[in-house]
Amino acid sequence: MYWLLGVAAVGGVLAWLSSEENNARNDYYAKSDRLAKETQSRQQELKTLRANRALAKDYYQHIELHHASVQTANACHKLYEDHKKLFKMIANREKLLGEQIGKLKQQRDLATGTEKQAIREQLTQTRDFLAQAKSQRQALFNEKSRLLEQLRTINQQTRDLKIYIGQHCGQKGRDWYARIEQRKMM
Secondary structure, three states, X not given: OHHHHHHHHHHHHHHHHHHHHHHHHHHHHHHHHHHHHHHXXXXXXXXXXXXXXXXXXXXXXHHHHHHHHHHHXXXXXXXXXXXXXXXXXXXXXXXXXXXXXXXXXXXXXXXXXXXXXXXXHHHXXXXXXXXXXXXXXXXXXXHHHHHHHHHXXXXXHHHHHHHHHHXXXXXXXXXXXXXXXXXXXX
């Protein structure tokens, strides 16, 4: 009879974790798609600005582009932090499922008849959940390298743009660059 309580408790915890994970996963992928488009847009804006010689020294357009690039980089960093949280949630889910499998195995060894069969079915279901969690974690692990590369690229482009403004946008650009560097020192 106690094994039924264990099964019900596991089902409740898994349902709660699954809904929380699903919400976090859906939010993460929505942000990721939006941010990929935004990053591509920023890169295209930078190429267009550099290609047009007349605009190449326009201080204000470069400042606006730098600001937008910083915001995109910040959003990339936030997405990376969300990715790490989601990864931890799934790893925690794997841990709980592993513990539950151990408990179910102990209960199975002590049970007889129909109880034993019900526990075996629960073990099979829990192992399936564990396999799903492992595949989700692996997919997130693979996504991590792409996300880090995107973050490094946008950060490098933002740094390059900042230096470009300081060197090619006249006195306003040099003053702006000096203010940015001074703020960084504080």
